[in-house]
Amino acid sequence: xxxxxxxxxxxxxxxxxxxxxxxxxxxxxxxxxxxxxxxxxxxxxxxxxxxxxxxxxxxxxxxxxxxxxxxxxxxxxxxxxxxxxxxxxxxxxxxxxxxxxxxxxxxxxxxxxxxxxxxxxxxxxxxxxxxxxxxxxxxxxxxxxxxxxxxxxxxxxxxxxxxxxxxxxxxxxxxxxxxx
Amino acid sequence: xxxxxxxxxxxxxxxxxxxxxxxxxxxxxxxxxxxxxxxxxxxxxxxxxxxxxxxxxxxxxxxxxxxxxxxxxxxxxxxxxxxxxxxxxxxxxxxxxxxxxxxxxxxxxxxxxxxxxxxxxxxxxxxxxxxxxxxxxxxxxxxxxxxxxxxxxxxxxxxxxxxxxxxxxxxxxxxxxxxxxxxxxxxxxxxxxxxxxxxxxxxxxxxxxxxxxxxxxxxxxxxxxxxxxxxxxxxxxxxxxxxxxxxxxxxxxxxxxxxxxxxxxxxxxxxxxxxxxxxxxxxxxxxxxxxxxxxxxxxxxxxxxxxxxxxxxxxxxxxxxxxxxxxxxxxxxxxxxxxxxxxxxxxxxxxxxxxxxxxxxxxxxxxxxxxxxxxxxxxxxxxxxxxxxxxxxxxxxxxxxxxxxxxxxxx
Numbered sequence: 001x002x003x004x005x006x007x008x009x010x011x012x013x014x015x016x017x018x019x020x021x022x023x024x025x026x027x028x029x030x031x032x033x034x035x036x037x038x039x040x041x042x043x044x045x046x047x048x049x050x051x052x053x054x055x056x057x058x059x060x061x062x063x064x065x066x067x068x069x070x071x072x073x074x075x076x077x078x079x080x081x082x083x084x085x086x087x088x089x090x091x092x093x094x095x096x097x098x099x100x101x102x103x104x105x106x107x108x109x110x111x112x113x114x115x116x117x118x119x120x121x122x123x124x125x126x127x128x129x130x131x132x133x134x135x136x137x138x139x140x141x142x143x144x145x146x147x148x149x150x151x152x153x154x155x156x157x158x159x160x161x162x163x164x165x166x167x168x169x170x171x172x173x174x175x176x177x178x179x180x
Numbered sequence: 181x182x183x184x185x186x187x188x189x190x191x192x193x194x195x196x197x198x199x200x201x202x203x204x205x206x207x208x209x210x211x212x213x214x215x216x217x218x219x220x221x222x223x224x225x226x227x228x229x230x231x232x233x234x235x236x237x238x239x240x241x242x243x244x245x246x247x248x249x250x251x252x253x254x255x256x257x258x259x260x261x262x263x264x265x266x267x268x269x270x271x272x273x274x275x276x277x278x279x280x281x282x283x284x285x286x287x288x289x290x291x292x293x294x295x296x297x298x299x300x301x302x303x304x305x306x307x308x309x310x311x312x313x314x315x316x317x318x319x320x321x322x323x324x325x326x327x328x329x330x331x332x333x334x335x336x337x338x339x340x341x342x343x344x345x346x347x348x349x350x351x352x353x354x355x356x357x358x359x360x361x362x363x364x365x366x367x368x369x370x371x372x373x374x375x376x377x378x379x380x381x382x383x384x385x386x387x388x389x390x391x392x393x394x395x396x397x398x399x400x401x402x403x404x405x406x407x408x409x410x411x412x413x414x415x416x417x418x419x420x421x422x423x424x425x426x427x428x429x430x431x432x433x434x435x436x437x438x439x440x441x442x443x444x445x446x447x448x449x450x451x452x453x454x455x456x457x458x459x460x461x462x463x464x465x466x467x468x469x470x471x472x473x474x475x476x477x478x479x480x481x482x483x484x485x486x487x488x489x490x491x492x493x494x495x496x497x498x499x500x501x502x503x504x505x506x507x508x509x510x511x512x513x514x515x516x517x518x519x520x521x522x523x524x525x526x527x528x529x530x531x532x533x534x535x536x537x538x539x540x541x542x543x544x545x546x547x548x549x550x551x552x553x554x555x556x557x558x559x560x561x562x563x564x565x566x567x568x569x570x571x572x573x574x575x576x577x578x579x580x581x582x583x584x585x586x587x588x589x590x591x
Contacts, residue, residue: 051246052243062219083313124415170242172248173244173255173256174246174247
């Protein structure tokens with residue numbers, strides 16, 4: 001597993017270097033939507049990331065858990081369309097155990113609860129997605145940014161490398177702030 | 181019927197032309213073959229390059245289509261768009277919308293080399309589908325850049341042309357070498373043949389040649405020349421013999437009447453132009469017929485031979501003694517000779533003829549001569565006058581037949 005992480009880091013670095021050569025300003029993958037369609041845009045982003053993610057153990061249906069106060073999670077069930085595989089969505093209480101989750105969608109949580117929840121994911125095969133962590137410093141792998149009429153996402157490479165799920169390095173190309 | 185005015189080509193020109201054509205043909209065929217097979221190979225590689233570029237682009241660009249990110253799509257294909265041989269890469273999503281397009285070469289003119297090469301090798305863009313989750317979400321279209329192939333064609337044509345120029349030079353050098361080894365020896369043989377024909381220079385010989393056939397020709401030719409030379413020499417000596425026989429008396433070896441008449445005419449001409457004098461003497465053997473009758477013809481011949489020898493002995497080197505026929509002799513005293521020269525010769529002959537002549541039978545006879553002389557120009561200005569004068573003088577001096585034979589001894 002350790003060597004796989006290094007390989008991933010090297011590939012990520014190589015691709016980011018490759019891209020820094022081609023000068024355009026760092027922009028995010030933007031899903032543009034009509035006002036009021038944030039949830040659909042988020043579902044598509046989540047589905048896309050899921051399609052490029054590999055779990056250490058294969059399961060037929062991915063279990064997506066939503067915790068905290070989520071504003072754009074209403075249509076996450078549609079993520080299976082983009083992901084190309086079955087997804088079951090369930091809501092869990094803040095601070096509750098996440099053992100039955102393959103994907104954890106984190107809404108607004110009190111800071112201590114969030115930290116504890118995220119710490120509990122460490123070393124486990126869970127894809128963590130934060131809805132409201134614009135600077136992406138809290139330790140979730142994916143941070144969504146929904147502003148105005150566009151939705152983007154950012155990858156936290158530290159978190160990705162610590163986890164045991166594997167995200168296709170090609171996704172880095174699309175992630176916001178990849179060149180920063 | 182009329183031959184064209186253009187001169188016939190020399191052997192060297194003919195050989196050079198054949199060389200030139202053969203090598204030009206060979207170089208052209210070889211160059212064309214290499215060019216075509218090279219083009220086929222380059223075309224295969226170029227198409228593989230395009231397919232590989234398209235597949236790579238379709239792989240890297242997939243997330244950009246999934247997330248509908250045009251900028252990311254552009255960045256994914258940017259490194260591939262810089263690959264040599266790729267003119268343009270376009271990413272099209274499932275709806276047919278062009279998400280990104282990068283091109284670094286405008287389509288070439290249709291009639292340029294690159295345009296023709298593109299038409300030949302990449303008539304259509306190479307298309308690779310973009311897969312996601314087992315389905316097709318778009319495609320990558322790659323248009324090939326025929327610049328490299330056009331460069332190859334250009335280089336190939338230029339190379340073939342350069343080879344043809346080299347070929348022309350090499351053909352020239354070969355022709356020069358041929359000239360050394362083939363044409364020069366043939367030329368030498370021709371020169372000898374011409375010299376033999378024009379100057380009858382039968383002693384000339386063709387030199388050895390460095391090529392076996394030409395050397396054989398040369399030695400055969402020389403052998404033929406040697407034979408011709410021998411024939412020529414034989415002919416010349418035979419001619420000399422015949423000409424001597426025609427102008428000389430067979431018995432005594434003296435010039436005959438024909439030769440004497442020629443000499444007299446020539447002498448007269450020379451004396452007339454020089455204003456000099458010369459003399460003609462006619463000598464008749466007295467009673468020669470009696471010797472023939474008495475001692476036989478062999479004795480008569482011996483007397484004639486000895487008389488001729490003595491006549492010759494009584495003259496100077498430039499003078500001529502001739503036998504006109506039978507027992508008649510004539511002498512020509514070369515210029516300048518006057519009456520005193522005639523007198524000296526008369527005295528010398530009288531002294532010489534006083535000695536007896538030995539016959540084959542061992543007997544001896546003494547022969548006397550009756551001599552008549554004429555001196556030019558005093559006694560006559562032309563041949564007829566001189567001959568007439570000498571004849572008259574001789575007839576006047578002829579003794580009676582009875583007193584002519586004196587038998588000295590008989591064994």
